[in-house]
Amino acid sequence: MNQPLKPASILCIAHNWFPGYPGGLDRYVYELTQHFAAEQDQVELCVLGIPALSANTSPKTLRLTNLAEPEDSLWERLWLIHKNFSRRQAAKPDVINLHFSLYSLPILHKLPARVPVIFTFHGPWASECEQEGASALGVSVMKWIERWVYHRCDRFIVLSKAFGTILHEEYQISWEKIDIVPGGVDTTRFQPNLSRQAARAQLNWEADRTILFTSRRLVQRMGLDKLLTALAQIKPQVPNLWLAIAGRGPLQETLERQVQELALENDVKFLGFLPDEQLPIAYQAADLTVVPSQSLEGFGLILLESLACGTPTLCTPIGGMPEVLQPFCPHLITQSAEATAIAERLRELLTGELPLPSRTDCQEYVSTHFDWHVIAPQIRRVLLEDT
Numbered sequence: 001m002n003q004p005l006k007p008a009s010i011l012c013i014a015h016n017w018f019p020g021y022p023g024g025l026d027r028y029v030y031e032l033t034q035h036f037a038a039e040q041d042q043v044e045l046c047v048l049g050i051p052a053l054s055a056n057t058s059p060k061t062l063r064l065t066n067l068a069e070p071e072d073s074l075w076e077r078l079w080l081i082h083k084n085f086s087r088r089q090a091a092k093p094d095v096i097n098l099h100f101s102l103y104s105l106p107i108l109h110k111l112p113a114r115v116p117v118i119f120t121f122h123g124p125w126a127s128e129c130e131q132e133g134a135s136a137l138g139v140s141v142m143k144w145i146e147r148w149v150y151h152r153c154d155r156f157i158v159l160s161k162a163f164g165t166i167l168h169e170e171y172q173i174s175w176e177k178i179d180i181v182p183g184g185v186d187t188t189r190f191q192p193n194l195s196r197q198a199a200r201a202q203l204n205w206e207a208d209r210t211i212l213f214t215s216r217r218l219v220q221r222m223g224l225d226k227l228l229t230a231l232a233q234i235k236p237q238v239p240n241l242w243l244a245i246a247g248r249g250p251l252q253e254t255l256e257r258q259v260q261e262l263a264l265e266n267d268v269k270f271l272g273f274l275p276d277e278q279l280p281i282a283y284q285a286a287d288l289t290v291v292p293s294q295s296l297e298g299f300g301l302i303l304l305e306s307l308a309c310g311t312p313t314l315c316t317p318i319g320g321m322p323e324v325l326q327p328f329c330p331h332l333i334t335q336s337a338e339a340t341a342i343a344e345r346l347r348e349l350l351t352g353e354l355p356l357p358s359r360t361d362c363q364e365y366v367s368t369h370f371d372w373h374v375i376a377p378q379i380r381r382v383l384l385e386d387t
Contacts, residue, residue, distance in 0.1 A: 007039075007040045007041050007042065008041050008042070008094040008095065008380075008383075008384055008387065009041070009042040009043075009044075009091065009092075009093040009094045009095075010033075010036060010041055010042070010043045010044070010093060010094065010095055010096075010097060010383065011043075011044045011046070011090070011093035011095070011096045011097070012029065012033055012043060012044065012045045012046065012096075012097045012099070013046045013047075013067075013085075013096070013097070013098050013099065013100075013103060013104055013107065014026070014029040014045065014046070014047045014098075014099040014100055014103070015029070015047060015048070015099060015100045015103065016047055016048050016049050016070050017030075017047050017048065017049040017050045017051070017066075018030035019276045020049050020050075020051060021048075021049055021070060022276055024122070024301045024302075025099060025100070025122045026047075027301065028122070028183055028184070028301065029045070029047070029099055031184065031185075031186050031372055032184065032372070032376060032379065033045045033062060034059070034062065035184075035372045035373075035376040036062075036376065036380065037059040037061040037062035038059060038061075039376075040061055041061060041380075042061055042063075043061060043062050043063065044062075044063040044064075044065060044088075044090055044093070045062060045063070045064055045065070046065040046067050046085060046088075046107075047064075047065075047066070047067065047103075048066070048067050048068050048069060048070050048077065048081075048103070049066070049069055049070045050064050050065075050066040063090070065084065065085070065088050066084065067080060067081040067084050067085060067103065068080035068081050068084065077103075078102075078105070078106050079106075081103055081106045081107060082106035082107060082110075085106070085107040085110055086107075086110055092112050092115065093112070093115060094115070094384065094387045095115065095116050095117075095118060095383045095384055095386075095387055096111055096112075096115055096116065096117045096118070097118050097119075097120060097383055098117060098118070098119045098120070098149070098153065099119075099120050099122065100122075100125075101119075101125060101145050101146045101149040101150070102125070102142075102145060104119075104149045105145050105148065105149055108148075108149065108152050111152075116154045116155070116383075116386045116387060117152060117153045117154050117155075118153065118154065118155045118156070118157060118382065118383050119149070119150060119153040119155075119156050119157070120156070120157040120158075121156050121157065121158045121163060121167050121298075122159070122163075122298060123163065123296055123298045124146070124166055124170060124171075124296065125142055125146060126139050126140075126142035126143040126146060127139075127170075127296060128221075128296055129142060131219075131220060131221050131295065131296065132219050132220070132221075132250075146171065147171060150171055150173060154177070154386065155177050155178075155179065155382065155386070156173055156177055156178045156179070157178075157179050157180075157181055157379065157382055158178055158179070158180055158181075158298070159180075159181065159182055159183045159298055159299035159320060160180065160182065160298055160299050160319065160320020160323050161180055161320070161323060162298065162319045162320040162323065163298040163299070163319065163320055164178045164180055166298075179382045181375065181378045181379050181382060182299065182320075182323070182324070182369075182370060182375060183299045183301050183304060183370070183375070184304075184370055184371065184372040184374070184375030184376060185301065185304040185305055185308050185366060185370050185371065185372065186372060187308050187363075187366065187367050187371045187372075189280060190280050190283070190304075190305045190308035190309050191280070191308060191309060191310075191363065192284060192309055192310030192311075192359050192363055193284075194281065194284045195284075196284060196285060196287075199281045199282075199284040199285035200285045202281050202285075203278065203281055203282060203285055205242075205244070205285050206242065208240070209240050209241070209242040210238060210240050210241050210242065210287050210350060211241075211242050211243075211244060211285060211286045211287050211288075212231075212241065212242070212243045212244070212286060212287070212288050212289070212290050212346075213243075213244045213246070213282055213283065213285070213286035213288075213289050213290070213306075213311075214227065214243070214244075214245055214246070214247075214289060214290050214291060214292070214302075215245075215246040215247055215274065215279065215282070215302055216245070216246075216247045216249075216291075216302075217247050217248070217249045218245075218247055218248060218249025218250065218251040218252050218255060219249050219250065219251055220251065220294070221293065221294050221295045221296055221297075222249075222292070222293055222294070223292035223293050223294040223316065223337060224245065224251070224255055224292065225251075225254075225255065225258060226292050226294065226337065226338065226339040226342055227243070227290060227292040227339075227342060228243075228255065228258050228259060228262060228264065228268065229258075229262070229339035229343075230292075230339045230340075230342035230343035230346060231243055231262075231264060231267065231268070231343075231346075232262040232263075232264060233339065233340070233343040234343050234346055234347045234350070235264075235267065237347050237350075237351060238346075238347065238350045238351065241267060241350070242267055242268070242269070243264075243267060243268045243269070243290075244269050244271055244282065244286070245268065245269070245270050245271060246271040246272070246273075246274035246279075246282065247271075247272075247273070247274075248272055248273055252270065255270070256270065279305070280305070280309050283305060283306045283309035283310075283311045284309045284310065284311060286306075286311050287311070287350075287356075288311065288312055288313070288314060288346075288349065288350070288356070289302065289303075289306035289311055289312070289313040289314070290313070290314045290315075290342075290346070291303060291313060291314070291315040291316070291321065292315075292316055292337070292342055293315070293316055293318045293319065293321065293337070294316070294318060294337050295318060295319075296318075296319060297315075297316075297318045297319035297320065297321055298319050298320050299319070299320040299321070299323075299324070300315060300319070300320065300321040300324060303315060303321060303324045303325065304324070304366055304370050306362075307328075307362040307363070307365060307366045308362075308363060308366040308367070308370075309362075309363075310359035310360070310362050310363045311359070311362065312329070312332060312349075312356045312357050312362055313325070313332060314332050314333075314334065314342075314345060314346065314349065315332065315333055315334070316333070316334050316336070316337040316341075316342065317333050317334060317335070317336065317337065318337055321333070324370075327369075328357070328365045329357050331345070331348075331349075331354050332349075332357075
């Protein structure tokens with residue numbers, strides 16, 4: 001049996017401050033470092049966009065260093081990250097945990113020698129940007145940055161075997177340097193503490209419709225166009241269906257036109273930015289959360305958040321998402337990422353041909369396997385195994 005590790009000093013360099021800049025990576029880092037600090041580790045978190053008053057409300061064991069502002073130009077950000085990291089006064093840490101290659105680049109030469117550097121790989125940054133329309137030159141520069149940063153790292157954490165494979169095959173990182181530790185979820189925040197009707201009342205959603213929910217950035221690889229097509233296909237069998245889409249992105253006008261072309265104006269609502277405090281309510285208001293991703297979905301924290309709130313979630317067989325749902329309920333994974341496969345599985349679930357897991361089963365599965373009290377110690381052991 002593993003013995004408890006003594007308190008450690010952990011330096012974490014990540015992306016943007018959560019919840020000011022909500023995103024899966026930012027939430028992951030925020031919740032993980034909060035957990036470490038609560039367990040009496042001395043944690044320094046270096047990110048962009050930290051409000052001035054946040055230091056006063058953070059645990060004494062969590063030190064916050066604001067590197068720059070996300071609204072600064074790229075070159076200003078990189079220069080300020082270098083300058084502000086150099087100015088910080090802090091003791092030598094036991095381990096360094098990097099989370100984003102671009103913001104790690106300006107401080108690589110400032111990292112203390114003989115301290116293990118562990119990179120948590122949240123996804124192939126260059127490939128994601130390429131799919132969102134970045135130029136060939138820009139993608140080449142991003143890939144160079146990624147490889148340069150990864151060359152400096154001693155070990156890697158991935159949230160799924162699927163992304164471990166990308167790290168191994170595309171960046172030539174040996175599997176011996178890669179540890180797979182799934183993402184975690186705060187089950188005190190994401191929990192089934194409202195009835196479905198009460199949640200709908202709080203959001204002013206209709207009480208008598210079958211509601212699907214998804215929270216996605218409105219970009220091509222998220223597959224929202226496929227979901228809209230699937231919705232139109234099953235409308236004759238499930239006429240009372242309503243889809244709520246939270247999120248913003250460059251495809252909003254295109255998706256809104258698709259809704260009109262499919263005659264779904266009364267069946268789809270674009271919520272735009274959904275405040276973080278409303279996210280658990282939205283999960284609980286829905287009958288089913290749908291994640292129709294088409295590529296590069298390394299884990300899918302949305303799956304854990306929805307299940308923790310007691311709401312089943314349907315996903316495509318993309319990236320690391322099947323690794324989350326396969327042990328729990330395999331038929332919550334579509335046969336393919338195509339609209340016809342999404343439509344068929346939705347029809348089977350919403351007409352009762354296939355059973356949806358209960359609210360209690362969803363919540364218990366996540367609490368047992370993915371609560372931060374389960375996941376954070378696993379990450380901690382990877383970070384500190386060479387110290």
